[in-house]
Amino acid sequence: MFKNIILYRIANEWKGELSDIETGLQSMLYQPCGATQDQAMGWVPPRGQSHGALVESVAGQWILRLQVETKILPSSVVKQRAQERADQIEAGSGKKLSRMAIRDLREQTMMDLLPRAFSKLASVPMWIDPAARLVAIEATSQAKADELALLLLSSVDGFAMSPLQSQKSVATCMAAWLMSFDPPSRFSLDRECELKAIDETQSLVRYTRHNIEIEEVKRHVQNGKMPTKLALTWADRLSFVLTDTLQIKKIKLLEAVIEGSESQDDGEDHFDADVAIMTGELSKMIPDLIDALGGELPAN
Numbered sequence: 001m002f003k004n005i006i007l008y009r010i011a012n013e014w015k016g017e018l019s020d021i022e023t024g025l026q027s028m029l030y031q032p033c034g035a036t037q038d039q040a041m042g043w044v045p046p047r048g049q050s051h052g053a054l055v056e057s058v059a060g061q062w063i064l065r066l067q068v069e070t071k072i073l074p075s076s077v078v079k080q081r082a083q084e085r086a087d088q089i090e091a092g093s094g095k096k097l098s099r100m101a102i103r104d105l106r107e108q109t110m111m112d113l114l115p116r117a118f119s120k121l122a123s124v125p126m127w128i129d130p131a132a133r134l135v136a137i138e139a140t141s142q143a144k145a146d147e148l149a150l151l152l153l154s155s156v157d158g159f160a161m162s163p164l165q166s167q168k169s170v171a172t173c174m175a176a177w178l179m180s181f182d183p184p185s186r187f188s189l190d191r192e193c194e195l196k197a198i199d200e201t202q203s204l205v206r207y208t209r210h211n212i213e214i215e216e217v218k219r220h221v222q223n224g225k226m227p228t229k230l231a232l233t234w235a236d237r238l239s240f241v242l243t244d245t246l247q248i249k250k251i252k253l254l255e256a257v258i259e260g261s262e263s264q265d266d267g268e269d270h271f272d273a274d275v276a277i278m279t280g281e282l283s284k285m286i287p288d289l290i291d292a293l294g295g296e297l298p299a300n
Contacts, residue, residue: 001125001278002138004249006145009299010133011160018057024156025054030067035115040069047271058275062128071117082109129283135161168294171244174227181213184292189213190231190239195220234285
């Protein structure tokens with residue numbers, strides 16, 4: 001269900017309920033792109049059922065889903081078609097078009113091409129843990145997560161949250177774990193890391209599917225390369241890659257969890273089980289991770 005998450009802390013001032021989220025999301029339902037729209041975003045039922053609830057509560061965890069439709073229209077195609085039109089106009093008039101006229105021509109060309117462009121659909125899950133007051137957004141960059149977070153804030157009146165930050169530098173903590181080969185309790189080093197020089201060279205070293213508990217990795221750290229990514233395993237139940245900006249990527253449930261879930265499979269809709277298992281593991285791992293990074297930095 002979740003592969004990459006970025007975490008936010010819900011402001012203490014917000015005291016809303018599940019029904020407040022549901023009501024707010026109704027104001028921004030997904031509608032397909034119009035003929036001249038290049039993108040459309042809106043909320044859809046997370047179970048995938050037509051006219052279903054926009055927020056599902058499973059074992060006390062709230063799941064939302066955002067639908068994003070993007071028209072695929074390469075800028076090179078627009079530029080080429082606009083240039084062809086410009087050449088025709090200039091040949092007919094005998095005058096060279098101004099920059100402003102060419103810009104307007106490109107905009108008009110894009111509007112003409114959009115109705116025939118293919119659409120790409122993406123479904124983005126979000127998870128609200130009301131007890132822990134955390135929001136997790138499926139995203140691979142902070143900029144994208146912030147864009148989606150803004151849509152949630154715009155949908156729900158009074159809802160407020162801010163990116164979760166740790167007391168200690170994530171990169172400094174990861175460097176210490178690599179130097180000692182001794183990560184915090186319940187965590188173990190996995191077989192992937194990325195190290196980047198902090199000087200002007202910005203040189204980069206990556207280890208993939210490789211033992212990283214070696215002297216070579218220590219030397220890179222000693223010589224001024226700081227970890228930007230580090231693969232970790234938590235409690236032999238969950239693996240992931242931690243970044244220096246506190247993003248959690250490549251989340252994977254491990255065999256012990258998968259075997260346990262299969263033994264309880266009743267053959268029906270897997271949505272509840274998938275949500276309960278994934279959020280159940282993450283809701284236990286995240287506090288351990290925050291503790292390992294020196295605790296949480298209080299929001300301003």
